[in-house]
Amino acid sequence: MSELTEVEGFIKCLVDSNIPHTLALTGSTARGELRSNSGQYDYESDLDILCIVEADSIAATLSCKKSYSCPIPLILMSSTALNYPSNAVLSIAFDSLISNDLGLSKPVFTDTNVAEFISYQAQPLAYYASQLAGSTLSTKRRLYSKISITCLKLLYLTDRLDRRSFIYEHELKSHHFVNVDEALVLGILNRELPDEQLRAAAEYLEMLVIACPSIMELVDSLESTRFHFLDKSRYSRKIIEAVFLENNRLKRTDALFIGAA
Structure with missing residues (x-):
């Protein structure tokens, strides 16, 4: 089974279980830091897909996750993580979310110490x-x-x-x-x-x-x-x-x- 099919299957499980979620791209490619990868010492740019769920949906989400024994190119994240200025959050492409059941918008960290x-x-x-x-x-x-x-x-x-x-x-x-x-x-x-x-x-x-x-x-x-x-x-x-x-x-x-x- 292809990775894409596995992803689609997991997302269907979330939908069937009535678990709202947001799919977001993060990493250097998502934030537009693309390179030619033509140099001898270059490496592939990062591109990760985050599946963000509300904190009270984590247990149900993990139940869906148990059905998958193969790698899936998704990283699960609790929506509470958006309260903290990690690079994963700072580099989310909020203007091009794949889906946004949670109605998330780009967080502002001006008051962060x-x-x-x-x-x-x-x-x-x-x-x-x-x-x-x-x-x-x-x-x-x-x-x-x-x-x-x-x-x-x-x-x-x-x-x-x-x-x-x-x-x-x-x-x-x-x-x-x-x-x-x-x-x-x-x-x-x-x-x-x-x-x-x-x-x-x-x-x-x-x-x-x-x-x-x-x-x-x-x-x-x-x-x-x-x-x-x-x-x-x-x-x-x-x-x-x-x-x-x-x-x-x-x-x-x-x-x-x-x-x-």
């Missing part, structure tokens, strides 16, 4: 770093790229602590970074760095982040970021689980379908 926002901006660093151990070389290339870009975003925020919206890569390209050469920034964002240079860049940029008091004083609001800066190797499993609880308001095993991890 700075510590919570900065912690959510540091969260991808914790999440991707926690997956490095045991990854293949091609996967590590993607992870180090994600880590490097996250660090650039954190450094970008050092004099923009009032920012409460998603940071796009084109903004990073035009920004002057202290202690980061412009050629290195472009090499990272254009996916032009060979593996070893990319790894070294990721480690260097995280070192700059750690040395930045205005960022490090604000990253304790989330369990995932707290564990990362405490001991990312020791707490890798806890970090991954914490990210799903923080982003989706669901456990990882509930948010993902079998094999989708």
